[in-house]
Amino acid sequence: MKIGIFQLNGCDKCFNETYLLDKHINDNSKNEIFRVKNSEVEKWSEKDLDYAVVTGYITLENHEFVQKLSKIAKKVVGYGSCTTTGGIFGLAYQKGYDITPIAKIIPDTTLISGCLGEIEELSEILQGHPIKKSEILCTSCARKSTCEYLDEVTRQIDPQEDVESCFNDFGHLCSGYIANSCKEMCVDYGTACRGCKSSVDRAGFRMLGMFGTLMGNVEVATEATGKGGTDKLADVDDDVTESIPDVTGSFFRFNLANSVLPIGRNQSNGSIMSDIFIGRPIEELPLISGCIGGDHSISFTLDIIQAYEKGLIEDLPVSEKTVELRNNLLSLEKELNSALKASNVESYEKITNQIRKIAGNMNLSNLFFGGFKVPIDDSGDFEGYKKSIFEIREGDYQNGNIKYSLNSKGIVTKFEMEA
Ligand code: SF4
Ligand code: SF4
Ligand code: SF4
DSSP: OEEEEEEOBSOOHHHHHGGGHHHHSTTGGGOEEEEEOGGGGGGOOOOOEEEEEEESBOBGGGHHHHHHHHHHEEEEEEESHHHHHOTGGGGGGGGTOOBOOGGGTSTTOEEEOOSSOOHHHHHHHHTTOOOOOOOBHHHHOSSBOOOOOOSOOOSOOOTTTOSSBOGGGGTOOOGGGGBBOOSSOGGGGTOOOOOTTBSSTTHHHHHHHHHHHHGGGSOOOEEEOSSSSOEEEOSSSSHHHHHOSOHHHHHSTTTGGGSSOOOOOSOOOSSHHHHHHTTSBGGGHHHHHHHHOGGGHHHHHHHHHHHHHHHTTTTSOOOHHHHHHHHHHHHHHHHHHHHHHTTOHHHHHHHHHHHHHHHSSTTOTTEETTEESSOOTTOOOGGGTBOOOOOOOOEEEEETTEEEEEOTTSBEEEEEEOO
16 A cells, blocks of 8 residues: 655644554555655655545645645545644634644545544554544543532642542533543643544534533623623623633634634734744643644743743742653653654654653643642652642743743733744
């Protein structure tokens, strides 16, 4: 079989993960697999393919290329949430970027959602097998939901304080209700699910409805409409608005471009990265950078984390053990890039497994401000590198090539990344 793998825009983690196909496809020697990077796709001129696998997000400029693929390949596969739903880069849709889920261009594309996409699922598809139907994420989560009404909605929690209750029971939004079981399992690393592998259509709306139902007890300010007896929820100064200041980023993290919401009319801030980060709460920043940073996601995420820690130096001290574990991750990132350069599959697998061991998964869910969220096997003394709840403080923050500003509610108002 002839299989072409094409990287379009954004993060290249899904593209890199396809190196593991060698390990996962039985008797891969019969296959001819080649990879085409973003900078080379326009020059690419093959004629016949059995499979075209597309990774990365799709803009208007790529439509023609994607249509061409659908003509020369027997089957097209969208691999990773960026391609299938616009993914996390689709947040820029809010600022007018036309990011297109692949099925809107080729309706019969096979879709493998997930950030990152699961290589086991891609291997099954390329071997002509159906993907096993997943269960909902909550069934494989160690936490259990009561679906009780909430007393409050909260932005930060200590994941170790109660390791059995559902995040939603603390009023800490988790989209596990509308997600499929996944390999990365952010929820095992103290991080609420943001639904990269959604189990339903219009996932953001459904989760909004679900969480709204749980919020039946939470006090909201109401205000007369002035047009009769009906009240409306206040725009400001109520518990809910205070606690979920970014509805778009919280509920539509991976599916905004696929949500049937109209493209945003907010003005762009000048780059896709600033358009993704501006408007997001500070505590969500590592969770976003860990997903989208490609082969530099570790240094990118640590720059973001350390910028804030430097700004709160007295209130957010970092232990020696945290520094040691972070340095290990930075060394692993360098090794990973060397392995990718050399197309060394064995090393790629070994290094990504080591990254997962410290960072939890390839989304780096265990990394946070002040330390790590859950204990790392055999590193002992979790108290020595445990993250803490941190104060939200207005100001300008900078580290490495990252600069950002926060308002008094801890919302990003400016984000810059030097080349
Ligand atoms: S952002 Fe996520 S879905 Fe997109 S390419 Fe990176 S890992 Fe894959
Ligand atoms: S909603 Fe989240 S924390 Fe709760 S059970 Fe489901 S996956 Fe686990
Ligand atoms: S737990 Fe993480 S990887 Fe799994 S579906 Fe949710 S956001 Fe995606």
